[in-house]
Amino acid sequence: MNIFLLNDIIVFIFIEVILVILMLISEYSVIKILKNWNFSITTSLQYSLEKRNYLVNTIINFTIICKIILFFFFIKSLSELSNVVPGAMCIAGVIGANDYGEVLLLLKIFIVFMLGIWLIVNRLDIKSKKFIYIKPKYFFFNFILFLILFEIFFEVLYFVNVPLKVPVFCCSTLFKADTLPFGLTQSNLAITFYIIFSFTLIFSYLKKIVLSFLINILFLFISYFSVTYFFSIYIYILPNHQCPFCILQKEYFYVGYFIWISLFLGVFFGISSYIIESLINKKITNLFKYSILFNTIFVLICTYFVVIYYIKNGVFL
Amino acid sequence: MTKITNLYKIYNENKQNEFTALNNINLEIQEAQTIIIRGKSGSGKSTLLSIIAGLCKPTSGDIIIENENIAKLPDINISNFRNEKIGFIFQSFNLISGLNTFENVMAPLVLKKIDKNQLEKQVTQALKIANIEHKKEQKVENLSGGEKQRCAIARALVMNPSIILADEPTANLDKSNSLIFIEMLKKFKELKKTVIVATHDSLFDNLEFVDRYIDIKDAKIE
Amino acid sequence: MLSRNFIDYSIKLLLKDKTEYFFSFIIFTFIVFILSTVLFISDSIKYDLLSTLGNQDQIIVTNTKSGKYFPLNENHINTILQLDGVENVQGKVDGYYNFSQSSRLIHLIADDSLSDDEIIVSKDIKLLFKIFHYDKEFNFLTLDGTLTKKIKSVIASNILSSNTIFANSDVSREILQMNDEQYSYLSVYVPNDNEVEFLARKIMDIFPNTIAISKTQLQSYYRQIFYYKGGIFMILYIVAMLTFFILLKNQVSSVLTEQKKQIAILRSIGFSIKDIISLKFIQNSVIALSSYFIGVLTSYIFVFIFDAPIVKNIFLGEQMENIIFTPTVDFRMHFLIFLFTIIPFLAFIIIPSWKVAIEDISEIMK
Numbered sequence: 001m002n003i004f005l006l007n008d009i010i011v012f013i014f015i016e017v018i019l020v021i022l023m024l025i026s027e028y029s030v031i032k033i034l035k036n037w038n039f040s041i042t043t044s045l046q047y048s049l050e051k052r053n054y055l056v057n058t059i060i061n062f063t064i065i066c067k068i069i070l071f072f073f074f075i076k077s078l079s080e081l082s083n084v085v086p087g088a089m090c091i092a093g094v095i096g097a098n099d100y101g102e103v104l105l106l107l108k109i110f111i112v113f114m115l116g117i118w119l120i121v122n123r124l125d126i127k128s129k130k131f132i133y134i135k136p137k138y139f140f141f142n143f144i145l146f147l148i149l150f151e152i153f154f155e156v157l158y159f160v161n162v163p164l165k166v167p168v169f170c171c172s173t174l175f176k177a178d179t180l181p182f183g184l185t186q187s188n189l190a191i192t193f194y195i196i197f198s199f200t201l202i203f204s205y206l207k208k209i210v211l212s213f214l215i216n217i218l219f220l221f222i223s224y225f226s227v228t229y230f231f232s233i234y235i236y237i238l239p240n241h242q243c244p245f246c247i248l249q250k251e252y253f254y255v256g257y258f259i260w261i262s263l264f265l266g267v268f269f270g271i272s273s274y275i276i277e278s279l280i281n282k283k284i285t286n287l288f289k290y291s292i293l294f295n296t297i298f299v300l301i302c303t304y305f306v307v308i309y310y311i312k313n314g315v316f317l
Numbered sequence: 318m319t320k321i322t323n324l325y326k327i328y329n330e331n332k333q334n335e336f337t338a339l340n341n342i343n344l345e346i347q348e349a350q351t352i353i354i355r356g357k358s359g360s361g362k363s364t365l366l367s368i369i370a371g372l373c374k375p376t377s378g379d380i381i382i383e384n385e386n387i388a389k390l391p392d393i394n395i396s397n398f399r400n401e402k403i404g405f406i407f408q409s410f411n412l413i414s415g416l417n418t419f420e421n422v423m424a425p426l427v428l429k430k431i432d433k434n435q436l437e438k439q440v441t442q443a444l445k446i447a448n449i450e451h452k453k454e455q456k457v458e459n460l461s462g463g464e465k466q467r468c469a470i471a472r473a474l475v476m477n478p479s480i481i482l483a484d485e486p487t488a489n490l491d492k493s494n495s496l497i498f499i500e501m502l503k504k505f506k507e508l509k510k511t512v513i514v515a516t517h518d519s520l521f522d523n524l525e526f527v528d529r530y531i532d533i534k535d536a537k538i539e
Numbered sequence: 540m541l542s543r544n545f546i547d548y549s550i551k552l553l554l555k556d557k558t559e560y561f562f563s564f565i566i567f568t569f570i571v572f573i574l575s576t577v578l579f580i581s582d583s584i585k586y587d588l589l590s591t592l593g594n595q596d597q598i599i600v601t602n603t604k605s606g607k608y609f610p611l612n613e614n615h616i617n618t619i620l621q622l623d624g625v626e627n628v629q630g631k632v633d634g635y636y637n638f639s640q641s642s643r644l645i646h647l648i649a650d651d652s653l654s655d656d657e658i659i660v661s662k663d664i665k666l667l668f669k670i671f672h673y674d675k676e677f678n679f680l681t682l683d684g685t686l687t688k689k690i691k692s693v694i695a696s697n698i699l700s701s702n703t704i705f706a707n708s709d710v711s712r713e714i715l716q717m718n719d720e721q722y723s724y725l726s727v728y729v730p731n732d733n734e735v736e737f738l739a740r741k742i743m744d745i746f747p748n749t750i751a752i753s754k755t756q757l758q759s760y761y762r763q764i765f766y767y768k769g770g771i772f773m774i775l776y777i778v779a780m781l782t783f784f785i786l787l788k789n790q791v792s793s794v795l796t797e798q799k800k801q802i803a804i805l806r807s808i809g810f811s812i813k814d815i816i817s818l819k820f821i822q823n824s825v826i827a828l829s830s831y832f833i834g835v836l837t838s839y840i841f842v843f844i845f846d847a848p849i850v851k852n853i854f855l856g857e858q859m860e861n862i863i864f865t866p867t868v869d870f871r872m873h874f875l876i877f878l879f880t881i882i883p884f885l886a887f888i889i890i891p892s893w894k895v896a897i898e899d900i901s902e903i904m905k
Contacts, residue, residue: 400809
């Protein structure tokens, strides 16, 4: 019996396919635009290209909304799968069920980030009244399309290889206590986390583009480890339950979503200025305030659980 | 201030049925002037009007209105220009049937972020000026010819545009309504609007409040 | 651009042209209705299946001999009771009676609330008996002679209790030719969830011919079978839906061409291409959402109030003529239907909306 026969997965793949078809349709227009675009001339070809530009914009706006919805739906489907896949107690087991799972998850997050950047570049392009960024914008689109095709290929591979008869590992095996990176202890990890966070605040406040980019990437990594190995135990109130995914479940009031979403938004706004500058050579500095906002929300939520535990119990785990 | 330089409009270029609607038009129109463009049907006056309104793009040439060259603007900007700066009165009125007068007049306003009271105020004011407020709940398909035109006028005025364009406004009206329209032109002048009317109706000849008459023949200004 | 006024105006324009959109609305509602009906039915069945796994049945033990079913006895029960962590073991009598006149195997379940001469039957069995002129009583034919029992009552059956007769344990044993010490299966109650898998394996170690399944495994197994059937249906459904979408396409195109003039008027007063596309999107979302709610509502009434005539037979086969469905509403499933129908619909109207938005507006001058 095949995993594909789960209702959720069928719907999911069906919609992914629709989105890919839409993107391929717009690709046809994109290629025409990249070949023939010349804003200063007034031929009817140019006017029709301008009209096609609107089609591509509409399709991408629609796609990004759907991709975000689908991403949450993906997580939810994995939760449902954890009921059917033997041995999995939460989605950590399902993701870890084969090699494609983690790559797929990271790829999905990366694609959403890239689409977000595309939206920002598009807005700047339209504001310019002369579509001055149109060519780099569409080269970037081709890159995203390529990623999306890759994504669907990986999705199929992943789902086909989810074992239904053989038990998979659960988070307690996957996230064992003794495997912290760089040989850090728990307390050192927490300290490093807060230090890096302060640097992100400083660089964002000073609107340093390159430094913000670097520090936010670093912050993303450190946050992943900190949430998994340090903060999550305060949410589960169990010193050995170290899992980044269980916090997405109902029992913990879905707090995982708030944590991960605020982190992603904060990092996204922190790194987008650098990526936009490399794409179209324009310095944008008004996004940093969102980075500060979301990173702070993220850190506050995480710290809240630690503080509450300390207040209730007088000690740390 | 409207300045048109070297304007050409050629339909079906390089094809068998190539047709030049406008041939090297050069024109300058000052603010708050009332201009009548005269010419036979097919002489190009409607095309000229639609290009000034941004309804179609020229084949070549520049059209600078209030320091903006609208020939080169992308769709979003030119639509915004049309919405805010131009009030167009069509020959066949072009009202949306199935809606009443009020709803037709408010159409340009829904694109702007204003609250409901402000919207009502602006629409009511436009209806008053056009003298059609008493018919605001009436469905437009049930209005008489003259009333339809007043509804079209109200819609053209609702955004308080600086330029009013009218294409053959009296072609579908009887004489008394045509005279009412001419009175309305005087009102536009009071409101300091730039008015350009394209017509071949002799009723518009020799009017003293008109600042300038422009004659078009065979795609050229005489 | 997406101000309240704009949205209201789009809806105003939609409502004035109600009749034009009517056909699209009906087709879409029908699509949602079918999908929703199928999902309601399968969910209801799934719910019944899963809910019969009672609280006390942590482990179900069955026995085999030469690979075939064989009863368990007191020895099994006593040994299992000795195991650490087992709180209670109940022996159950359960089997199939061969009703040879109709060549049918009827499920026999023990219910000790009944006295020695009463049985309870499910509705479909009652109808079956009536055909053979068994009205108030039924004769079981066994090797020891005929047993006559009174039919005490009839129950409306859901999928699990259809094709069933309930009798008390002694009577059931007689009918199934089991002696007093034999049991069809054992239900083992293990209060600590963590020990369930371990104990199941231990039981199988002690009695190598037995199969001990834990409740979670059984649930998982039911879910799989379920999803299997559900999945096949979904695929057929996609094919049907694509056909409907083609029908829809023609409808959408014809509506949009009729509206060209209206769109041109809006463009002439300052609506940009983007605004027209937004307008069309808002209108179609309203149609899609209202279709969705009406489709789901009608399907709910059809399945849970009228018990889905005709469709039920396609899904379940003739023997299930008289079952009722337990109303279950699974929001996750509905969100799935929502995604499955509305997203393709909206994706579908993007291109036609764009095509009509970019039309040349100089038509309007005529």
